[in-house]
Amino acid sequence: MNSTTKKTKSQKIFVLGGDGFCGWPTSLHLSNTGCEVVIVDNLSRRNIDNELEASSLTPIYPMSTRIEAWKEKTGRTITFHRIDIAEDYDAFLQLIKDEKPDAMVHFAEQRSAPYSMKSPRHKRYTVDNNINATHNVLCAIVESGLDIHLVHLGTMGVYGYGTAGMKIPEGYLDVEVTTEQGTRIPQEILYPTNPGSVYHMTKSQDQLLFQYYNKNDRLRITDLHQGIVWGTNTAETKLDDRLINRFDYDGDYGTVLNRFLMQAAVDYPITVHGTGGQTRAFIHIQDTVRCIEIALKHSPAPEDKVFIFNQMTETHRIKDLAHLVAELAGGDVAYVDNPRKEAAENELHVTEDLFLSKKLNPITLNNGLLQEVTKVAEKYAGRADKSKIPATSTWTDEQQPGIPKPLSPSN
Amino acid sequence: MNSTTKKTKSQKIFVLGGDGFCGWPTSLHLSNTGCEVVIVDNLSRRNIDNELEASSLTPIYPMSTRIEAWKEKTGRTITFHRIDIAEDYDAFLQLIKDEKPDAMVHFAEQRSAPYSMKSPRHKRYTVDNNINATHNVLCAIVESGLDIHLVHLGTMGVYGYGTAGMKIPEGYLDVEVTTEQGTRIPQEILYPTNPGSVYHMTKSQDQLLFQYYNKNDRLRITDLHQGIVWGTNTAETKLDDRLINRFDYDGDYGTVLNRFLMQAAVDYPITVHGTGGQTRAFIHIQDTVRCIEIALKHSPAPEDKVFIFNQMTETHRIKDLAHLVAELAGGDVAYVDNPRKEAAENELHVTEDLFLSKKLNPITLNNGLLQEVTKVAEKYAGRADKSKIPATSTWTDEQQPGIPKPLSPSN
Ligand SMILES: NC(=O)c1ccc[n+]([C@@H]2O[C@H](COP(=O)([O-])OP(=O)(O)OC[C@H]3O[C@@H](n4cnc5c(N)ncnc54)[C@H](O)[C@@H]3O)[C@@H](O)[C@H]2O)c1
Ligand SMILES: NC(=O)c1ccc[n+]([C@@H]2O[C@H](COP(=O)([O-])OP(=O)(O)OC[C@H]3O[C@@H](n4cnc5c(N)ncnc54)[C@H](O)[C@@H]3O)[C@@H](O)[C@H]2O)c1
Numbered sequence: 001m002n003s004t005t006k007k008t009k010s011q012k013i014f015v016l017g018g019d020g021f022c023g024w025p026t027s028l029h030l031s032n033t034g035c036e037v038v039i040v041d042n043l044s045r046r047n048i049d050n051e052l053e054a055s056s057l058t059p060i061y062p063m064s065t066r067i068e069a070w071k072e073k074t075g076r077t078i079t080f081h082r083i084d085i086a087e088d089y090d091a092f093l094q095l096i097k098d099e100k101p102d103a104m105v106h107f108a109e110q111r112s113a114p115y116s117m118k119s120p121r122h123k124r125y126t127v128d129n130n131i132n133a134t135h136n137v138l139c140a141i142v143e144s145g146l147d148i149h150l151v152h153l154g155t156m157g158v159y160g161y162g163t164a165g166m167k168i169p170e171g172y173l174d175v176e177v178t179t180e181q182g183t184r185i186p187q188e189i190l191y192p193t194n195p196g197s198v199y200h201m202t203k204s205q206d207q208l209l210f211q212y213y214n215k216n217d218r219l220r221i222t223d224l225h226q227g228i229v230w231g232t233n234t235a236e237t238k239l240d241d242r243l244i245n246r247f248d249y250d251g252d253y254g255t256v257l258n259r260f261l262m263q264a265a266v267d268y269p270i271t272v273h274g275t276g277g278q279t280r281a282f283i284h285i286q287d288t289v290r291c292i293e294i295a296l297k298h299s300p301a302p303e304d305k306v307f308i309f310n311q312m313t314e315t316h317r318i319k320d321l322a323h324l325v326a327e328l329a330g331g332d333v334a335y336v337d338n339p340r341k342e343a344a345e346n347e348l349h350v351t352e353d354l355f356l357s358k359k360l361n362p363i364t365l366n367n368g369l370l371q372e373v374t375k376v377a378e379k380y381a382g383r384a385d386k387s388k389i390p391a392t393s394t395w396t397d398e399q400q401p402g403i404p405k406p407l408s409p410s411n
Numbered sequence: 412m413n414s415t416t417k418k419t420k421s422q423k424i425f426v427l428g429g430d431g432f433c434g435w436p437t438s439l440h441l442s443n444t445g446c447e448v449v450i451v452d453n454l455s456r457r458n459i460d461n462e463l464e465a466s467s468l469t470p471i472y473p474m475s476t477r478i479e480a481w482k483e484k485t486g487r488t489i490t491f492h493r494i495d496i497a498e499d500y501d502a503f504l505q506l507i508k509d510e511k512p513d514a515m516v517h518f519a520e521q522r523s524a525p526y527s528m529k530s531p532r533h534k535r536y537t538v539d540n541n542i543n544a545t546h547n548v549l550c551a552i553v554e555s556g557l558d559i560h561l562v563h564l565g566t567m568g569v570y571g572y573g574t575a576g577m578k579i580p581e582g583y584l585d586v587e588v589t590t591e592q593g594t595r596i597p598q599e600i601l602y603p604t605n606p607g608s609v610y611h612m613t614k615s616q617d618q619l620l621f622q623y624y625n626k627n628d629r630l631r632i633t634d635l636h637q638g639i640v641w642g643t644n645t646a647e648t649k650l651d652d653r654l655i656n657r658f659d660y661d662g663d664y665g666t667v668l669n670r671f672l673m674q675a676a677v678d679y680p681i682t683v684h685g686t687g688g689q690t691r692a693f694i695h696i697q698d699t700v701r702c703i704e705i706a707l708k709h710s711p712a713p714e715d716k717v718f719i720f721n722q723m724t725e726t727h728r729i730k731d732l733a734h735l736v737a738e739l740a741g742g743d744v745a746y747v748d749n750p751r752k753e754a755a756e757n758e759l760h761v762t763e764d765l766f767l768s769k770k771l772n773p774i775t776l777n778n779g780l781l782q783e784v785t786k787v788a789e790k791y792a793g794r795a796d797k798s799k800i801p802a803t804s805t806w807t808d809e810q811q812p813g814i815p816k817p818l819s820p821s822n
Pocket of ligand 1: 016018021085108155255
């Protein structure tokens with residue numbers, strides 16, 4: 001065998017949580033770029049739909065149908081393993097040993113803040129699932145003895161949202177500590193977190209896991225602090241109806257922009273929590289998958305600290321978004337009690353030199369939102385269950401759910 | 412009923428982990444001061460003795476015998492519930508609702524750093540047990556709706572041990588963050604941690620749980636960052652042989668001073684890991700129980716942040732301790748490979764104004780160590796299993812266990 005016949009080895013990537021909203025389009029995108037993709041998912045998100053009696057606005061297909069359709073359309077193979085990575089460590093470790101992946105993208109956590117606050121059981125599930133999932137991934141990489149780059153999805157929300165116009169840097173903060181003799185020693189620390197829900201708190205705990213395993217075992221880790229993802233489809237999920245991505249609009253899993261689009265499409269008031277003065281960061285799902293591709297290519301060396309990047313492309317005030325959607329899609333904006341505990345108003349300044357977004361020519365709300373209205377929200381509006389739209393989880397017992405007055409049970 | 416006949420209501424205290432080395436003497440001490448004590452423990456520590464084929468140097472009695480002996484000697488009643496607080500949330504919550512405690516002291520975690528590093532299974536058990544135990548306690552307090560002061564045992568080791576003579580403050584650090592406009596805003600943050608083992612990391616994650624539940628639910632929490640506890644008995648455990656406390660000397664659970672005492676008593680080399688230049692903080696078990704009594708009295712108000720106090724009374728270099736024990740009890744000091752990943756040498760300056768130790772007239776090594784040698788280590792030396800003394804857990808696969816050369820298997 002001479003060197004010209006040697007095939008360039010394609011990267012093998014595990015996508016943990018590859019059946020989910022971000023994981024599925026990421027799997028297709030990476031497969032499309034020539035990576036060998038192995039999805040690991042316990043389908044817990046579909047089971048939570050059953051529990052909540054809610055479902056994706058878009059009709060999502062069983063995993064085997066999705067994978068078949070992808071093969072049919074592109075000739076490419078994605079494999080799927082149903083494993084609970086928080087519970088079934090041995091099966092997961094065996095899969096790693098068998099498949100020897102070059103990298104893993106870890107989406108496999110319970111990711112809804114309202115769901116994490118619904119009841120003590122939901123709080124406990126979120127902590128148990130997320131911490132054990134992340135810790136098992138780290139343990140299994142060490143135990144496998146393989147050199148695997150781990151890319152994890154965190155959230156910018158982990159810092160909480162102050163009111164003071166604080167700049168959110170990428171992961172670290174320089175501080176000074178004082179010695180006995182009064183000397184001030186500079187030190188770089190993880191940027192202090194101020195998580196606003198049990199879900200966000202688990203991401204803050206994840207950071208400590210990454211820092212520790214990076215230090216003790218020199219694991220190569222990238223933690224992407226993502227903004228709120230909007231949009232539904234990517235170049236790949238559009239190839240066939242059976243490849244369509246999730247669109248969550250219910251009070252627990254529907255992120256703010258999706259809920260607004262849905263509300264407009266079904267003539268439900270566009271419900272803003274509190275004053276709507278909260279500023280949040282956003283990124284389109286198409287840019288999420290491109291960011292992950294970039295992060296996989298830009299992998300840390302064993303001597304590097306954990307790479308932490310913000311993954312977002314624009315920031316908006318919630319009330320501005322509500323009015324934008326109302327204009328594009330029609331509808332009224334209604335201000336309701338905020339079921340969350342958070343600052344009523346805040347600014348958000350993200351440092352300009354974001355590593356990831358510099359490399360993108362992002363899809364912005366201005367050029368992508370209308371398509372989302374017509375191609376998704378209005379197209380599937382007939383499948384919507386209006387009763388699932390309000391945010392019913394409250395952060396404490398003294399608070400009120402986010403139900404608009406004319407629709408509240410007392411009226 | 413007039414006011415003179417009104418009995419002062421005694422405090423009801425849950426001691427979680429009340430069968431353990433710190434928990435048992437704390438239970439007796441609090442009972443002795445008139446508190447109604449309810450012990451909750453799953454006896455996992457005794458089961459770990461079975462797993463490791465090790466046991467306390469002192470013969471410890473079954474819980475029912477301990478409680479009977481206490482009743483016999485003092486007329487006081489302690490009750491015991493065998494509940495796994497990490498697993499059996501419902502039983503634990505029901506107990507809280509039935510008993511309505513005023514406070515809980517939470518010792519119920521896997522507390523050995525070497526045990527937490529033994530294997531992937533031990534790492535995973537430690538994270539799963541400690542995080543779920545602490546989170547369940549917090550969730551259950553919120554769900555009970557009762558106003559319960561939680562006192563938790565953390566460790567000073569959570570900060571790691573720098574070499575730079577850093578002062579360890581009590582819990583918080585003042586930093587400055589920079590806004591978009593360049594304004595520097597002062598902020599108080601949790602003192603950044605640098606945990607040196609999976610066990611220590613769980614304590615760092617616990618801090619985030621406390622911060623979150625204090626903020627969201629206004630729970631009243633005191634976190635005691637304890638130094639290494641030495642000594643065996645307290646005024647109460649000395650009252651009867653059946654009340655005797657644990658003395659762990661094995662490579663996993665035996666803390667440094669106990670291991671040295673044991674090694675001297677059985678003519679085993681006094682094994683110092685690395686150069687012995689590590690400085691650590693210490694406290695006698697008698698002072699531990701007094702600190703907890705003080706912490707329970709000094710409880711935070713609902714608007715207070717988490718109270719964090721260091722619980723220690725003196726600091727020593729490991730090699731100085733080894734030579735002190737060698738002098739008092741006879742024996743040779745042997746320097747062995749360090750199975751841990753830690754700085755070879757460090758200083759440790761703890762701020763002078765320690766809230767807790769100011770209130771104590773502490774038992775120091777100078778006045779308490781000899782008693783420990785004669786009344787415990789030498790008295791029970793016949794029960795020792797020498798093969799359990801070496802520290803066999805290593806922090807990574809490349810490291811060597813802490814076995815002295817003439818005893819190592821290759822010789
Ligand atoms: N969607 C967003 O706006 C957003 C924003 C910031 C960060 N994130 C992060 O990105 C990640 C993915 O988010 P998403 O919106 O795709 O969520 P999702 O719920 O749609 O997907 C998560 C997937 O992980 C799976 N999963 C969960 N626990 C598992 C376990 N123990 N074992 C195996 N599989 C498990 C679920 O079945 C699901 O398919 C999350 O970690 C989330 O925190 C998402
Ligand atoms: N011993 C020290 O030198 C020292 C130093 C600093 C901090 N601490 C902290 O003090 C606490 C007590 O330490 P210790 O030396 O008494 O440890 P220990 O192991 O002797 O006692 C812990 C007790 O908790 C119980 N337990 C563990 N998990 C439980 C669960 N899920 N449900 C119910 N019970 C459970 C065990 O059975 C055991 O009786 C620990 O949190 C430890 O981190 C100890």
